[in-house]
Amino acid sequence: MRRKLICLLALLCGALVAYEAYAVGIAYKKLDHQFLPYASVTPRDxxxxxxxxxxxxxxxxxxxxxxxxIEWPSPLTTTTITQSLVKRLFFDKFTKGFKKIEQTLIARFVVNPNISKETQLVAFMSTAYLGEKDGKQLFGFDQGAHSWFNKSLSELNDDEYLSLVAMLPGPNRLRPNTAASRERVRRIKQVLNGECIYEHVSQIFLDQCSESNRRP
Structure with a gap:
């Protein structure tokens, strides 16, 4: 019985490895097409x-x-910019579990070795989900700026821009001009001023930015 169980587990592991290898191969074939719109654009553009x-x-x-x-030691429980891109560009419907493994493998072995960091950043800025307003889902910083503030991205003042950045971990919960948004902007300012330690993407909610964690 024990031997049969071991054989079954080995078979399941082999099937999982084969499936994930197939998924990574498919992603590689789609790579150039998915990033083509962002290849000749810079963040300044x-x-x-x-x-x-x-x-x-x-x-x-x-x-x-x-x-x-990806970022160790927790690549399956955190989400880098690269992993966010993979979720947006390579999945029609993303669910946790095996899809998270697939997302992580594509980020590590397909996107990051072949797409420059600048192009990744442009793609992220262009596709990031920035909430829903008037029944319309908003994608990309420029659309977010126009919809939330009626301005282009370059016209935003500092607090308005920080409000968009603040949205990223929870776009509908952290909508601009709400108490939750103002609190997160406050914490972001602590980080930028060197008053709060933030070094790893696992800390993205900035729960550590309290008085007890401020730098002396």
């Missing part, structure tokens, strides 16, 4: 200056330029 680019990365994925598309 979208209205993001260098300072605001740094803010986005620092808050959304502090190790973005250093990691390999």
């Amino acid at each position: 979208l209205g993001l200056n260098e300072k605001r680019q740094e803010i986005l990365i620092k808050i959304q994925d502090p190790a973005f330029f250093d990691h390999t598309g």
